[in-house]
Amino acid sequence: MAVEKPKSFQEILLALQSYWASKGCAILQPYDMEVGAGTFHPATTLRALGAKPWSAAYIQPSRRPTDGRYGDSPNRWQHYYQYQVIIKPSPPDLQDIYLGSLEAIGIDMGLHDIRFVEDDWESPTLGAWGLGWEVWCDGMEVSQFTYFQQVGGHDCHPVSGELTYGLERLAMYVLGYDDGNEMPFNSPDAPIPLTYGDIFREAEAQYARWNFDVANTEMLFQHFIDAENECRAILEQPEIDPKTGRRIVMALPAYDQCIKASHIFNLLDARGVISVTERQAYIGRVRALAKACADAFVMTEAAGAA
Amino acid sequence: MADLLIELFSEEIPARMQRRAAEDLKRLVTDGLVEAGLTYASAGAFHTPRRLALTIEGLLAESPAIREERKGPRTDAPEQALAGFLRSTGLTKDQLEARADKKGEVWFAVIDKPGRPAAEIVGEVLEATIRNFPWPKSMRWGTGTLRWVRPLHSILCVLSDEGGASVIPLDVDGIASGDTTEGHRFMAPGRFSVSGFESYESSLKQRFVILSAEERAEKIWHDATQMAFAQGLEVVEDKGLLAEVAGLVEWPVVLMGDIGADFLDLPAEVLQSSMKEHQKFFSVRDKAGRIVKFVTVANRETLDDGATILAGNQKVLSARLADAKFFWENDLRVATTDITQWTDKLANVTFHNKLGSVAERIDRIAALSRKLAPVVGADPDEAETASRIAKADLSSEMIYEFPDLQGVMGEYYAQSAELSDEIAAVAREHYQPLGPSDDVPTAPLSITVALADKIDTLTGFWAIDEKPTGSKDPFALRRAALGVIRLVLENDARLHLDRFIDAQLLRHEIDVSDGEERKLLHAVLGEIARHGPFSSAVRAIVDKIEGDAPDWVEKVLSHSPDVSDDLLSFLHDRLKVFLRDKGIRHDVIDASLAMPNADDLTLLVKRAAALQDFLGTEDGENLIQGFKRAHNILKQAEEKDGVEYSFGPDPKLAETDEERALFTALDAAEAEIAPAMEAEDFGTAMRGMATLRAPIDAFFETVQVNADSQILRRNRLNLLHRISATCLSVADLTKVEG
CATH class of the missing domain: 3.30.70 (Alpha-Beta Plaits)
Known part of the structure; x- marks a missing residue:
């Protein structure tokens, strides 16, 4: 299948969007909160739970404060993009469908060496794990491919197949750039051509400074506790809404607070104020929230509960 | 078929x-x-x-047909017994056979299982x-x-x-x-x-699948070495990597590529680790041993003969090495400014939640090193400095990325910090030996810190009762024990392990932050390392304390030897395995272990080796028989008479030439053995013992020990005691078999 080589970062995003749309996925929008990875989107974490079939794909802007390099690194940013695909139950030909997506963004299967190399995925903060691979193209990791086994402490049944593409790295490879900041974001032939660096370099420097040295840690510690308390408080509400008289389990609003706590933890970590021993304790606290949200979500109609 | x-x-x-x-x-x-x-x-x-x-x-x-016969209840047995038998065989009553038995008629079930x-x-x-x-x-x-x-x-x-x-x-x-x-x-x-x-x-x-993994591995190795050879280069052998790579491909295609010129100055170990850990590349070196190229194994052939694949791999490697170079340069900056800031940082790194931080561990190792240094001929101050630098690289960026390079990088960084080569080498060598076939350091400074490191590990986990059980040894304590054994033996080091173990166990148990008290603690533990926990030197220090003694002093004085004894016997068990692999008989080891100062491993092994040699000679084998005969007769008599025959026998009471000859031989042997034992010359001592063989044999042939005369009998039993005691001063021959 001859595919015209994409010329810009956004062409790759668009190609992935239309490829997965053609495979029947609902093309969702990014979740509107700060997250560390596409997996945190409730469309993955929560929808992987329960028996209801699900099929979605989306771009998720993600933030990892510790990865900040002030915009100076050719391949590391504290804000970056992941492309996420989740299909439940995992189709038997998911590997082939996935390979089709690589062709769709201009990777010629006849010239490249694609490999599935063991890499089991685990998210201690989400109480989730799965088995799968990192997918290599000519020795470079281009995706993570996982069969979810557990999320929020619940066994996944049926099992979801999850794909995560690190978009910057993949695009740099496909477009042939060693420095991601130089890669064209829109078409190089556009009246106003913009590179990835034009768009993000300034932001990277500003956020790196704030993340590493300025963020008010006292306030963040308090926000962490607030989010934790709010999450618990939401889940402690009775199932029956006294106003409407309907059964409304508020797993999603509670999960928002869990995501918040997780991101605040990442910020505190970047500020270097969490010691090695405390680290485990904080991760455990976020995991406890994720589990409580998962417990609540499986009780909802969205998870297939009666 | x-x-x-x-x-x-x-x-x-x-x-x-x-x-x-x-x-x-x-x-x-x-x-x-x-x-x-x-x-x-x-x-x-x-x-x-x-x-x-x-x-x-x-x-x-x-499958072959099988006929199975089962005996049931008697035909006149109650209904229930028959019903149970029918249930268990799955047959009905008319399918059973009644056969005559000794006690009457019995039901038999004959089940034919046809072949399947x-x-x-x-x-x-x-x-x-x-x-x-x-x-x-x-x-x-x-x-x-x-x-x-x-x-x-x-x-x-x-x-x-x-x-x-x-x-x-x-x-x-x-x-x-x-x-x-x-x-x-x-x-x-x-x-x-x-x-x-x-x-x-x-x-x-x-269809481009080689079924056999061995064939795939052979092809990879063959193609890679040929390709390297053609350019006057050599592939660095790595069997583990070869097996892994053969498991990643069905149709291996070997490609060789360049390492960018920017990276050729990185330490060889860094290049090798970057390439192996992340990319599964083989390293290729030139005649001078420099890593100059890499070999990657693709899973397919392509129309461009792998050009795209190789270019991609090269790009990934460059990005990796750019990271490594970044770490290396950052690390060198720290190391040349003040390498000790890395050690300080280790206060925040937990070694084990019950054993404190890595920094605390380094303190303990440094304290122990000071005491061990003189024993192996190193300078205590240098040993302390080396201990404090040896693990500094654990804080470096490179080790965060490549933990396997611990020590190796430490040596480079210590050199760049302008420490002496001997101190720098400790960073790498103090982890050695890493396995039974790994080299043992020979430089006194490295031996000191390597021993301290392992003794601290062993005593620590013994102190918190986390010993290896069965196949579980998560902290590699068996390896640490074998390390101690090899460090001592292969360097002929002479030390009372027991005392160092006691001192270090106490160091784990006592936590003192006050400066003056720390000095006192070091002094006390230093005496324990030198003279043991119950020595007068320890008492002397304690007695000199003015005013109230700190609480921990009581802990030192009431220190129970159970834990250190247990650890020493663990070391002895590992030593037995080690010596058995070297061909030393287990009974010979037991005979040596039972002697005093068995915590001095070098002495113990010297004795065992001499005994093994001695037992290999005809004299040795026969002397054992003579000794055992003497020892058994003596023990039986002592048990029967309820007394110990340990008075010196009187030569004047000797009746025959043979008996007199034995007295003379014992005098001569004892005169030879005593100074030889003093000089730890076990060979000479055993040769002295061997001279007793003929006189003992002759004595037993001609002399009746249990003579009618009680005086003669007592004298002869005392003579047997002298034989036994002389022999037992060399090794515990009662433990020797045969």
């Missing part, structure tokens, strides 16, 4: 699990077949990233094997409940004989068996059918 071919085709199996899985498949299927009565001539198992295969040749076409066709048995065995496969980690997928390492796609199961081949039908969770499989994922997509192992293996090869 029939041949059986099985293939389980799945998504990519982790390389590290493939070999074991193929062996398990073979074991489980053949065991199941044999148990059902189906024997076979030969079996072979294979693995690739996407398949496990098993071929069995010369399989019985059906191989296909039926194979189907059952294979299904059970798939359902209960012992993967180290397995998963579910889709809507199914079956567990496999990754989704299982197809089951090939073909039984063939002269009449042709047929599929053995089975269905595991919706996966039906068949006679088809797939070739290479990209180079030959699509399914094809096979009729038996030969067609399977050759069809796979036509």
Whole structure:
């Protein structure tokens, strides 16, 4: 299948969007909160739970404060993009469908060496794990491919197949750039051509400074506790809404607070104020929230509960 | 006779699990077949990233018929007994036979089990094997409940004989068996059918799959070495990596590429680790030993002969090495400014939650090193400095990224901090020996810190009661113990391990932050390391304390030797294993262990080696017989008489020449043995002992020990005691067998 080589970062995003749309996925929008990875989107974490079939794909802007390099690194940013695909139950030909997506963004299967190399995925903060691979193209990791086994402490049944593409790295490879900041974001032939660096370099420097040295840690510690308390408080509400008289389990609003706590933890970590021993304790606290949200979500109609 | 071919085709199996899985498949299927009565001539198992295969040749076409007879109750037994027998045999009463027995008539059940066709048995065995496969980690997928390492796609199961081949039908969770499989994922997509192992293996090869992992590994190694050789280079051998890479490809294609000129100055170990850990590349070195190129193994051929693949791999490597170079340069900046800031940072790194931080551990090692240094001829101040630098690299960026390079980088960084080569080498060498075949350091400074490091580890985990049990040894304590043994023996080091163990155990138990108290603690523990915990030197320090003694002093004085004894006996157990592998008899080791100062391992082994040599001689073997005879007669007599015959025998009471000769021989032997033992010259001592052999033999031949005269009898028993005592001063010969 001859595919015209994409010329810009956004062409790759668009190609992935239309490829997965053609495979029947609902093309969702990014979740509107700060997250560390596409997996945190409730469309993955929560929808992987329960028996209801699900099929979605989306771009998720993600933030990892510790990865900040002030915009100076050719391949590391504290804000970056992941492309996420989740299909439940995992189709038997998911590997082939996935390979089709690589062709769709201009990777010629006849010239490249694609490999599935063991890499089991685990998210201690989400109480989730799965088995799968990192997918290599000519020795470079281009995706993570996982069969979810557990999320929020619940066994996944049926099992979801999850794909995560690190978009910057993949695009740099496909477009042939060693420095991601130089890669064209829109078409190089556009009246106003913009590179990835034009768009993000300034932001990277500003956020790196704030993340590493300025963020008010006292306030963040308090926000962490607030989010934790709010999450618990939401889940402690009775199932029956006294106003409407309907059964409304508020797993999603509670999960928002869990995501918040997780991101605040990442910020505190970047500020270097969490010691090695405390680290485990904080991760455990976020995991406890994720589990409580998962417990609540499986009780909802969205998870297939009666 | 029939041949059986099985293939389980799945998504990519982790390389590290493939070999074991193929062996398990073979074991489980053949065991199941044999148990059902189906024997076979030969079996072979294979693995690739996407398949496990098993071929069995010369399989019985059906299991032999079996007739089983079971004896039941007597025919006049109560109804219930008969009913129970019928239930257990699954027969009805009219199917039973009544037979005469000694006690009357008894029911017999005769059950004919007809032979079963191989296909039926194979189907059952294979299904059970798939359902209960012992993967180290397995998963579910889709809507199914079956567990496999990754989704299982197809089951090939073909039984063939002269009449042709047929599929053995089975269905595991919706996966039906068949006679088809797939070739290479990209180079030959699509399914094809096979009729038996030969067609399977050759069809796979036509479809770009080499079935045998050994063949793949050989091809990789052959092509890689040829390619390197053609350019006057050499591939760095790495068997583990070769096996892993052979498990990542079905159709290996070797490609060799350049390492960017920017990176050639990185330490060879850094280049090698970057390439191996992340990229599974082999390193290629030039005649001077510099790593100049890499070899990568692709899983396919391409129209551009791998040019795109190689360029991609090179790009990835450059990005990796750019990271490594960044770490290296950052680290060098720290190391040349003030390398000790790395050690300070280790206060925030937990070594073990019950054993404190790495920094605390370094403090303990430094304190112990000071005491060990003089024993192996190192300077205590240098030993302390070296201890404090040895683990500094654990804070470096490079070690965060490549933990395997700990010590190796430490040496580079210490050199850059302008520490002496001897101190720098400690960073690398104090981890040694890393295994039974690893080198043991010989520089006094390295020996000191290597010993301190291992003794601190052992005493720490003993102090918190985390000892190895059975096959579980998560902290590699057996390796640490063997390290201590080899460090001591191979360097002929002379030390009382027991005392150092006691001192270090107390160092784990007592936590003092106050400066003055720390000095006092160091002084006390120093005396313990030198003279043992119950020595007067320890008392002397304690007695000098003015005012109230700190609480821990009581702890020191009431220190129980149980834990250190237990650790020493663990070391002795490891020593036994170590010496047995070196061909030293276990009874010889026991005979040496029972002697005083057995915590001085060098002394212990010297004694054991001499004893082993001695027992290998004719004199030695016979002397043991003489000794045992003397010892046994003496012990029996002492038990019977209820006294100890340990008074010196009187030569004037000797009656015969032989008896007199024995007295003379004992005088001479004792005169030779005592100074030899003093000088730890066990060879001479044993030769002295050997001179007793003939006189002892002659004595027993001619003299009656249990003489009628009580005076003579007592004198002779005392003489036997003298023989026994003389011999036992050399080694505990009662432990020697034979």
